[in-house]
Amino acid sequence: MREQHYYEEPYLREYDSRVAEVTEKGLVLETTIAYAEGGGQPGDRGCINGVPFTNTIHEGEHILHLMDASSFSKGDEVRIVLDWKHRYEYMQQHTAQHLLSGLMFSKFGIGTLAVHQGEDILTIETDREDIPEETLYQIEDEANRAICENHRVYYLELSHTAAEALGMRRSIKVEGDVRVVVIEDVDRIACGGIHTGTTGEIGEISYAGAEQIRGHVRTIWRTADRARNERRANAQTIKELSKQLSSPREGLVSSVSALSEQISNLKYQLVRMEKSIAESTLAKGEKVFLSAVPLSSYQDITVDRSYAALYQNGDKLNWLVRTENPEVFRNFRAHFAQVGAKGGGRGPLYQGSASLEKLDELRNLLGELIDG
Ligand SMILES: [Zn+2]
Structure with missing residues (x-):
């Protein structure tokens, strides 16, 4: 009888055999129905006398069931049960x-x-x-x-x-x-x-x-x-998308394309509006101010004076300093630790973040530096 009884009866889910060898890694049986990993097919798993084995492999001439084999001895009569769904x-x-x-x-x-x-x-x-x-x-x-x-x-x-x-x-x-x-x-x-x-x-x-x-x-x-x-799973996804986009399956691709074009247009409009808000804000002439729009909106606006803009971005604070005088930024950097700031840049624009709790302190500091 050969050790690979799975070749004789490939549909057997349970089988009685005897322990041929106990090793550090598991059990070798006299004959087994557990398929040993090979040819692109994974090894079987299951239980031997109720103790689980996690894989079956070829080890030298034999077939090894990988498991804790400490409770077994050579010659023990065992019943092997396969994880049939897996197999x-x-x-x-x-x-x-x-x-x-x-x-x-x-x-x-x-x-x-x-x-x-x-x-x-x-x-x-x-x-x-x-x-x-x-x-x-x-x-x-x-x-x-x-x-x-x-x-x-x-x-x-x-x-x-x-x-x-x-x-x-x-x-x-x-x-x-x-x-x-x-x-x-x-x-x-x-x-x-x-x-x-x-x-x-x-x-x-x-x-x-x-x-x-x-x-x-x-x-x-x-x-x-x-x-x-x-x-x-695919049908569920399509059903959910159809519901959210109020479109039958045939129209989903064009709905998503239209949506994505709409988003691009809105983003473009948003950027333009933010820039226009930034321009109005700058027109007020304040040296230090809290901005209503992200600081990227100020980058392309030419102004021939120094100013500092602050923007609360979620739980973070962003800062932007515009100055032709590099001394202003050098002095600001000397106070970075004091206001929890970091950042840098090349004149006339400098940018970075700072600690939100230090907002008032940062405002006063930038006011003094720009005045100076
Ligand atoms: Zn095959």
Whole structure:
């Protein structure tokens, strides 16, 4: 009997075995149904006699269940229970990956360079620099058709030579006998992972985008529950946006464009109004004053006298000093610590912030310095 009992019975969720070895990192069982991380598929998790294991990995010749194994001894009879939701989702995702890679190759001549099965998305890095989006949607159609057609998925245990003779889309990486996974009429490839028994069990595959990586196109997909959850989240977002913008889905993009143009126009008008307020304020001729508009409004206004403007920006205080006499700013800086100020600039404009509590003190100080 081989240690990987998951190959014999991939749908087994619970299983009785015996402890073969106890290590610092966890347990090795005589035989196990927990899949060990590999081929882009994460390892299983679950419980052994009620004690949780968080991952399953290959360790030397054996399969190690990562866990606190301090309560176990060699020879103990144990019951292993898998986190089935986790395992089954990856069986679906892994089968989806073969289906997609197989169809990409047979129908479009696109090769697969690398794959990753994630918590949310499945990615397939292709050998192409560019793939038209239309082609990716065609692949999505083909994949969902193959799901409806419910092709059988099965395994062949072959000698290396016999496997090579099958002529698969990728060269065989392992030595010795080869395990070939076959999606009837669609794909066959050497693989040590676990898959569903039929393509129908994948449920659905949805195309989720493409990105550039290492000069190639990496395609992104969602399968089964993840595809459905994403679709629901998108529908909720659209529903909420439609409500807020009082627009049907078809009009959302133009509504957002119109809104963004409106905002740009308003910002432009606001800047002009603020500048006009700044000009009126300066026209009053005060040396030190509290400004009603942000100090950036004063920057482009030419005045041939010294003044200091203060602006309360939330819980902060901003200051702006205009003077042709660099002595004024030098003297001001000498008092920075006293009024909690910082900042700088190049004449005639100097700017910075100060402590809001020191407003009156700052006002008096700037009044004296500018007078002087
Ligand atoms: Zn596989």
